[in-house]
Amino acid sequence: MAELRAPDECGVPDPMPFMHPTLRENYGKWVFHSHPKPGVLYHRAENGTEVWTVKFGTARQLDGYTVRLLCDLADKHADGHMRFTARSNVEFMVTAESKVDPLIKELNSHGFPVGGTANSVSMISHTQGFLHCDIPGTDASGVVKALMDELHEEFIKCEMPNRVKLSTSCCEINCGGQADIAIIMQHTKPPKINHDLVANVCERPTVVARCPVAAIRPALVNGKPSLEVDEKKCICCGACFPPCPPMQINDPEHSKIAIWVGGKNSNARSKPTFHKLVASGLPNNLPRWPEVAAVVKNILAVYKADAQPWERMGDWIDRIGWPRFFEKTGLPFTKYHIDDWRGSRTTLNASTHIRF
Ligand code: SF4
Ligand code: SF4
Numbered sequence: 001m002a003e004l005r006a007p008d009e010c011g012v013p014d015p016m017p018f019m020h021p022t023l024r025e026n027y028g029k030w031v032f033h034s035h036p037k038p039g040v041l042y043h044r045a046e047n048g049t050e051v052w053t054v055k056f057g058t059a060r061q062l063d064g065y066t067v068r069l070l071c072d073l074a075d076k077h078a079d080g081h082m083r084f085t086a087r088s089n090v091e092f093m094v095t096a097e098s099k100v101d102p103l104i105k106e107l108n109s110h111g112f113p114v115g116g117t118a119n120s121v122s123m124i125s126h127t128q129g130f131l132h133c134d135i136p137g138t139d140a141s142g143v144v145k146a147l148m149d150e151l152h153e154e155f156i157k158c159e160m161p162n163r164v165k166l167s168t169s170c171c172e173i174n175c176g177g178q179a180d181i182a183i184i185m186q187h188t189k190p191p192k193i194n195h196d197l198v199a200n201v202c203e204r205p206t207v208v209a210r211c212p213v214a215a216i217r218p219a220l221v222n223g224k225p226s227l228e229v230d231e232k233k234c235i236c237c238g239a240c241f242p243p244c245p246p247m248q249i250n251d252p253e254h255s256k257i258a259i260w261v262g263g264k265n266s267n268a269r270s271k272p273t274f275h276k277l278v279a280s281g282l283p284n285n286l287p288r289w290p291e292v293a294a295v296v297k298n299i300l301a302v303y304k305a306d307a308q309p310w311e312r313m314g315d316w317i318d319r320i321g322w323p324r325f326f327e328k329t330g331l332p333f334t335k336y337h338i339d340d341w342r343g344s345r346t347t348l349n350a351s352t353h354i355r356f
Contacts, residue, residue, distance in 0.1 A: 020081040020093045022051055038158045039114035040100060052100050054092050055085070056112040057123050057148065057155060060141055061131070069110065077103045087123040089116050115156035119310075121300065123155070124148060124166040127175045134242035136170035137185040137255045138284050143168045146288045147183075147296060154300065161307035161316070164300065165264075173212060173237040178263030180313035181296055182275050185284070189254040190215075190234040194246035198226040202244035210239050235341070257282040257292050261299060261325075262314035273314045278325070280336050295331070302328050 016024060026045035033043045041053040058066070070090060074082040077099060078092035085091060090112075094100060104114050116122045124147060126140035127133070147166070154160065168183040169176025176184055198204070204227060208216045215233035219226055227244070240247040249255070259282070263275025278299070282291045306328060307316035317325050326333045 018081075020051075020079065020083075022049060022079075022095050023093065025049070026051075035118045035158075038120060038156055039104070039117055041117060050095065050097070052094050052097060054094065054100060054103055054107070054114060055089050055116050056091075056107050056114045057089055057116060058112060059145060060088050060126075073103075073106065073110075077106070085123075087116070087125045089123050113152060113156050115158075117158070119158045119160045119162050119164075120156070121151050121154035121160060121164045121166065124168060125177070125179075126168040127170050129170045133170070135174070135238050137187060137238060137250055138170050138257065139286060140168040140170040140185075142286055143183055143257075143289050143292065147293055150293045150297060151300070160300075160304055162310050162312045164303075164313065166296070171238050173235075173239060178265045178272065178275050180261065180263065180275075181299060182260040182263060183292055183296070184258050184260060185255065186258045186280065187236040187238050187249050187251075187255050188281075189249075189251065190229050190231045190236055191238075191240060191247040191249040193227055193229065194248060195221040195224065195226040197246040198244065199224050201246055202227070204244075207240050207244040207247065210243050212237060212239060216240060252284070255284055256280065257284055257289070259292070259295055259299070262317050264312060264314055270312070270315060275314075276322075277337055278329070279331055280334075298331075299329055 016027075019027075026047070026049050029045045029047070030043050031046045033041065036042050036052075039055050041055070043051045043053070045051075058070075062070075070082060074080055074092060078094055081093060083091050092103060094103060107114055124144040126144045127136075129136050129138075129140040129142075131141070147168075148155065154164075164180045166181045166183070167177050167179035170185050172184055172186055176182060204218050204225065207227060208218065210216075211234075213233050213235055215230045215235075217228050217230070219228040221228075227247070229240075229247075236249070238249045241249050258280040259278055260275040261278050262273060264270070264273045266272065279295050282295065285291055303313055303316060306320070307313075308319075311319065320328070
């Protein structure tokens, strides 16, 4: 049995010991790559070594049986090696073209869709959600599963103008990222405080410190130590709820889902861009979020029909302009699309200098 490795919490672990041997031997020596078909990437090294990478999607939260099955498939087809991508796809590498189709056939027979490469809708990335975080207003991974069921055809085919990255975030302030289409949980009212519980349940300095816009102050309410919220400053982020559950912010009426488009993290071909709000107030309607799926599918259908080949979502909107985007998608433009929150000028960090 391999020796156990000490846990390493500082940075990315060394990938070399776990890398497929052919990739390790040719590290930094790849001279050509292509995309023979959806879900398959081809690489050739300077010494002529060839590798085909087969990418497929999973249901994301994997049980032990599925992980064992994936390991068995890796042993059978891919020299015992596999890797998980940043979007929770799985990749098997094979060193002969003849191994590609039998591998795809077996993956499909187990229900794993092969795709997510080039100009497809790649697997949606999501934030930690209920499994690992204390703030979530929705189950971000559940939104992904429901939406990927709907977008299955766009994952296994490469019919989009360019790659499409989607992400879901279960709160508005922390680990979500820019995406061509981002689905983000929004609270729309400041927290309601249950003053009877604060003194027994919360460490008030911790709650005060947790607020990113300094909207919470200690206060005496009915003679008991409690808290108060400056509602003009509050950005309804939900960060105060975990250290102090009496700061009730999750609410079916006021905790909604919003959709933002045109964001991009990478520098590839064009500069990174911020995504922008295009739909808000969608119900947090689990377990299938049909209203969210309808808006996402509508935006994708219009983009697919209207964008030039190789235009990313943001490039397409830059070309046609936001008024045309709303006209073509039929999404209403409302007062909620205009950011009029002035608090950021004095409370949020707006420069590279750290302020406390
Ligand atoms: S997006 Fe917010 S709620 Fe979701 S995991 Fe990140 S910090 Fe937690
Ligand atoms: S919801 Fe966010 S901004 Fe509002 S009081 Fe709580 S931590 Fe502060």
